[in-house]
Amino acid sequence: MTVLLFIGGVLFVAVGIALSIALHEVGHLLPAKLFKVRVTRFMIGFGPTMWSRKKGETEYGIKAIPAGGYVAMIGMYPPNPGDGSVRPSSTGMFQTLATEARSAAHEEVGPEDANRVFYKLPVWKKIIIMLGGPTMNLLIGVVLMAVLLMGFGTAQATTTLGEVNACQVAYGAPVPKDLANCMPTPAAAAGLQPGDKLVSFDGVPVTEWAAFTDHVRASAGKNVPLVYERAGKTVTTSITPVLTARPVIGANGMAEVDSSGTAVTVQAGFLGVGPTSAMVREPASAVLPAVGDSVAQIGGVVLQLPQKIVGIAQAAFSSEPRDPNGPISVVGVGRVAGEVAAMEQVPMSSRVATLLGLLASVNLALFVFNLIPLLPLDGGHVAGALYEGARRQVAKLFKRKDPGPFDIAKLLPLTYVAAVVLMAMGALLIYADIVKPVNLFG
Template identity: 30%
Template sequence: MDPLIAVDPLFAMNMATFLNIFWVAFGLTWVIIFHEFGHFAVAKLCDVQVERFSIGFGPILLRYKKGETEYALSVIPFGGYVKMLGQDDADPSQMSAEEIAEDPRSYSAKTVLQRMGIISAGVIMNVVTGLLFFASGFALGVEEPDAIIGQVEIGLPAWQAGVEVGDRFTKVNGREIEVFSDVSRAVALSAVDTLVVEGVHRDGKPFKFNIQTDGKSTRPQIGVSETVGMHLIDPGKAEIPVTIPGSSAATADQEFEAGDTIVRIDDVEVSTFPQLQDLLARKRAETLEFHVQRKGTTDVVAIKLKPRRFRTLGLWMGIGKVTAIKDNSPAANQGLKEGDKIAKVDGLEVGTQINPLRLPNYFADKHGQDVEVVVQRPVKGGEPQELTLKLTPLDRPGWIEKPDEGQSVSVPALGVAFQLTSTVLNVVADSPVAGKIKVEERIQKMELILPKGAPSDGYGDKPIVIEFDKKREGDDKETIHNWAYAFWSMQRIPMRSVKLHVSSPGEGGTGKPRVVTLQPKPIDDEWYLPTRGVRLARLMKKRKAESVTAALSMGLTHTKNNMTDIYLTLRSLFGGRISVKELHGPIGIATVAYRVASRGFADLLLFLGFLSVNLAVINFLPIPVLDGGHMVFLIWEGVTRKKPSERVLIAATYAGMAVVLGLMVLVLYLDIFVHWLPGQ
């Protein structure tokens, strides 16, 4: 039978967006309602007159009165409140007023234990509902990134310690690790700078590293991220192609499809990202046949992918200092040190006779052989000392470790990373820059521009701007050396043209910048990329309870861990280990909630559980106007057998209001000016 109704895809998308927004608003509202209902229910149980039950603060938008209680929706969505006779944060004198205390239905007329029960009921309610949110999410089943390492950032502590792609973390400082978010939290919330990280390598051998955290960011980190699996991304409605435009995968004889699974390359079965990465690197110069299983079927399709050569401009840049060395690597074992400068390799001057960007492949090709390396070592107050070292590279392909912003070039075969300057030392004849840029000129900025009419590459339509004079945040003396990152960016988004801002030596070392527009192209017949341009989805771990008891057990564990993490976060904030820039307000919370809701209802339940527990912990902090502040006054009264004076109550309440309002202003500022506007 023919369908009677056709659904417009745009309407379906708008409906999905509307439903996500609805569930987010609905869920956030109920987190607040559950908290305030705890106060309300126990107050009624203790026969306290409840004058108002409000969701939100400030001017009232909607109100409804039933019996003695007014139910209200207020304009500021930071929480809510229950206004009881004898307890009003806006008028703290009520708590010590004798005439109100004489009313048997007033809050202040109740015993200390009754008032403690009323005050703590909201927090207890949030803990209970948080547990139920978590349990419900695990009952439905959620997927989270597995605790397997997919990228080790060049030069950061994990890289230096020897963590490899494919390693699985099982413990960090004794804390059990199940999914990758456990790794992030354990590192960020650690109280010490040195972490004991335990796990297993991809070959099954156990490891135990002592890793020093890096504190240059807004929170401690070690420089690892989650791995991808063998499934291609399924972007849904997002304008992200499953293959990178301009890559081998995008120009193959057949198209890859969303959700395809790579099962074999030629006659080699592949099941993990490290396997795939190693195979592509070692066969980088060969045409390879990818065998992929189509999503939802048993069909396997063979797709031939040609090799990809590096796109270059024809610029050889100056080599900078060695920035990092891996523990127990050939570089470390032969005495290479941070701060050294690699001047010659097998008699070839780096920068004029050999391109420093070719060193990762050069050393890989020489694995097992002695390579003579001349380094210049700085001497305080004198000329650099020249040393000759004999290094024997490992069999580790070049460019399997990709530089991110501000990172160095990695030579996996040696276990060393070095900077590149933005000063030109050599211009290749018949290259895109020949006749346009000269030796000793300096690149100040690069723009990667998507041509008009070109298909989306998943990075938006705006130019990607990479600066070479940029200072590291929080350190005006340290320049971020970005040429390695710029060079790799030309490979990962090959459809884009390049616009360089160039300055001549000129007076004072800088001249007036001029703009040179170029189209990168392969100019070296033997220099092949270790990638083919397929976009792989993150490797996820399914977490699903098999029974109600298991769901409650998982929910309880998650509740305890989240409560502990919130206290650890507060400790790290006050101790300066985490920057206040990590905080989010209502805009940030709503944004994250929407993204989570887009992933599925179970994920939203886990997020609501996190918010519910968060609300419980924050509300019980000893700050006047919060539940914890009221509890402090009640403990005082229980110990001294008398209420705090009206003057103390008023002063403390106004101080608490100032703190809370200050925090509201701070998180709103961070939401708008730190997290939102910079991304626009």
Template identity: 35%
Template sequence: MLVWILGIILFALGICISVALHEAGHMWAAKAFGMRVRRYFVGFGPTLWSFRRGETEYGLKGIPFGGFCDIAGMTAMDEVTPEEAPRAMWRFATWKRFVVMVSGSITHFIVGFVILYLMAVTMGLPNTEVNTVAEPPRVATVNDCVVDKGSSSADGCAAGAPAPAKDAGLRPGDLVVSVAGTPTPTWGDMVKKVEGLSGPTDFEVRRGDQTLNLTVDVAQVTAANGGKAGAIGVTVQLPPAMIAYSPLDGFGGAISYTGDMFVGVWNGLLAFPEKIPKVIEAIGGGERDPETPVSVVGASIIGGDAVERGIWELFLIVLATLNFFIGVFNLLPLLPLDGGHIAVLFYEKIRDWLRKLRGKPAGGPVDYNRLSAVTMVFVLIGGAVVVLTVTADIVNPIRLPQ
């Protein structure tokens, strides 16, 4: 239990650091362009400690979740002092404001990439190209018997249970070339062929430099659909689940895996709305679908489970995934997200370009007050989703199998 709690704390701390770095990304970019940064704080609530360096106050708040960066004049609606006015953010070039806005998400992407790179050169990255069906039909283990679908020979074999592969002399490392005269280039081809057979069958097997012809008495077991299917009692030899890289190759491996994660995160965002009903069902006591969205609470619980079981690879993968998710989500063109502010920047730029083509002067800054209703709708929807996911993660969390 103590290890599990420690895992939750470590994961929550990792998230807090990531969010604090997000705000630091905004601050570093703003300072680089000469904008006035008033405050940078980690956490929310009452101030525990702070100091001032130059024109910026840095500090720590009482609730150590997230943080904020206060840049003077982020919009033309914000109040600024006469001293701050010349360096108000909204007065700067569009591309500079864009860089400041996008820097938070870029920081998340950098954090996620660094996690993956460190994994690549230490414990390795998950092998995403493992496809059991497409693997060569090379035997990994020869079971003591065959069992019905959904059971395992590791649970024990009944007296007299058939052991076709073992009795025929198949060994780990053997490559099944053909079954009953039909070539079997993949494990899926072999399984498909065997499932339709029964009784003594010719197997052509390559063992090292030798080619052997074995007779396997294919047994019949209960299949997943309740019918009967042939089985011989072997498992496929798979490539390693994790791939380790050298410090130089690790960059390529991390870049490739980062691309895979971005695809997964984007697909998850697209499927997000349709999974909300399943979250509601889980709150009501239904079985929690492991594919449903999780909150920071749920992700921390998964992190705790991973640490308790010693699966640090999963802990780090979930942390990297969450960084990529937050980075992508924050770029959605919806206020008050950074992506919403970026969308306003592009709108102003395109609008002024069109006005210039028509011989008109540039328009003024967008009045954010007119967007307040849309912003409030999104805040309410987002808040409702947060409440639902947090509730589900408390009453019916996703847990790793024992």
């Protein structure tokens, strides 16, 4: 049964990612057709075509390698010099690459398509078409996040104790096997038990676990009154938090680590208790802030991508551990999805919620990644359109001749280099996710 659940989780996410890719391309397709650009092909995947059907002037199909997709629009680049639209430039290997790309872009352009080519569009239309794909991923992420937060809720700590540690152990150290001779935690010494509901600490009502934790951390060495409920009865006792090393918790709720991956700690009060958790549904107003937080976190990972990739390479080919907050490939995403689905001790609703959250994160990552202003990503095309608009405005300001469409084909050598780098990074991530996967569940 566990194996079937694992496979089911992988398939769930695989289908979800495939649909996300398809809708990403739909985000390009719809505005292109709206602006009368002739779209010749709408393909999901790369490589040999497994299935296709032509409807109107567009061929729709699925290819063998489910790693992306594309929308083919005629006239993506201006025509070659000699057609009178683009000034000739120097010859050489790079020029040959650009020339061949321009020729391919105009192979299917007929006389009737003179005003249906992409390169002749106004700048704002080009930007809308190229941003359509990432915007679709953002919308998918928002919808999935709304379903997750408003429909399933999020696991939040309650004021009821879920665990009471028996022994005082240095942070990060293993629990001793002989519990009889260890130093008891303040909570164990006070007789607290799992299931006890906290009422007040040091005279302050306990209504939120986070506020209670902050109060405890600030009360080291101080003997304070503690009130809790057990089996419907109110019990009053006293307790003294001990001063010990505790992890520094970041804004994301995770323990902070330094550059070497070691947890950052601070001396603070400690009782030795942990809360139970409950799923609490969030209002609609919580959705966009949650999406914003996720986008910001993903953006931070993207900005540190070169450093993260170096760390992944070091971990993949050595005994160093993987950074759990680093990027993972689709293989890693599938593995995480399978592990989540196979957790039979976790309620099914919680597993489904986690898988939906995983798909939401994938779509938000696609949104952020595709905005990188580097070809062949959508952000690279947007950057080219913005440059075209800027130089036309400068020419207009100085009453110069309109320079015409920007020939983005000149950047193809850089595009090929970037594509090779992206493929190499993807291959490294897949390899690392196979030989040393990220361990998110201990």
